[in-house]
Amino acid sequence: MSARLTSLLVLVSAMVGVSTACETESGSQDLMTMLKHRNEDWAASVLRTTPNFFQDHFDNGQKPDFLWIGCSDSRTTETTIFDQRPGTFFALRNVANQLLPSDAAMQATMEHGVGKLKVKHIIVGGHTDCGGVQTALLPASKSKVSEWVEPIRKIAAQFKGELDRLPNQRDKELFLAKKNVEAGVKFLQEYDLVRSALEKGEVQVHGGIYDVGSGNFTVFQTVTKP
Numbered sequence: 001m002s003a004r005l006t007s008l009l010v011l012v013s014a015m016v017g018v019s020t021a022c023e024t025e026s027g028s029q030d031l032m033t034m035l036k037h038r039n040e041d042w043a044a045s046v047l048r049t050t051p052n053f054f055q056d057h058f059d060n061g062q063k064p065d066f067l068w069i070g071c072s073d074s075r076t077t078e079t080t081i082f083d084q085r086p087g088t089f090f091a092l093r094n095v096a097n098q099l100l101p102s103d104a105a106m107q108a109t110m111e112h113g114v115g116k117l118k119v120k121h122i123i124v125g126g127h128t129d130c131g132g133v134q135t136a137l138l139p140a141s142k143s144k145v146s147e148w149v150e151p152i153r154k155i156a157a158q159f160k161g162e163l164d165r166l167p168n169q170r171d172k173e174l175f176l177a178k179k180n181v182e183a184g185v186k187f188l189q190e191y192d193l194v195r196s197a198l199e200k201g202e203v204q205v206h207g208g209i210y211d212v213g214s215g216n217f218t219v220f221q222t223v224t225k226p
């Protein structure tokens with residue numbers, strides 16, 4: 001190959017490289033532009049039906065009736081799946097909707113949501129096809145997700161017999177997702193702030209599962225007493 005041809009090829013490769021980088025950047029920018037436009041359209045549509053909606057939020061703060069403990073999964077956003085507007089849910093979301101005593105985010109959420117905002121209902125919402133639950137059904141590895149879901153892996157070990165008897169992976173995941181929700185509800189029942197709100201009849205705690213395959217949320221547990 002001649003030196004000239006080689007340098008031409010290098011030049012062409014470089015140009016292709018540059019052009020790919022630009023396309024990726026512009027594709028990603030298009031996504032952000034899409035969000036900007038959708039946000040502007042949404043805010044305008046809310047104002048058409050409720051002219052003081054945002055001003056009221058700004059002037060009077062939030063008064064949510066619900067505290068949602070949900071998964072980080074993008075398919076399970078509480079305000080959307082319950083067809084609500086902003087202001088309905090105070091929320092804590094993490095991988096596989098866990099309530100862990102050492103989690104400072106959980107402690108702060110409880111202090112503010114239950115102690116200050118006085119939510120009336122706390123909902124622990126698990127879901128089908130949860131990546132965190134799926135990871136907990138695998139042997140432990142060094143990944144951060146694997147470490148984070150260790151408490152769910154312990155629940156799986158506790159119910160190993162029942163899990164082994166279930167015929168397929170989907171059933172095992174649903175079973176474990178429910179057990180994880182039950183563990184969250186039990187944790188809340190015993191958590192000081194929630195227990196005292198339960199004693200006073202100020203709050204109820206619910207456990208449920210959102211089916212990402214149908215869009216339906218089913219409450220399977222409600223606790224009204226400590």
Ligand SMILES: [Zn+2]
Nearest residue numbers: 071073130131
């Ligand atoms: Zn999940």
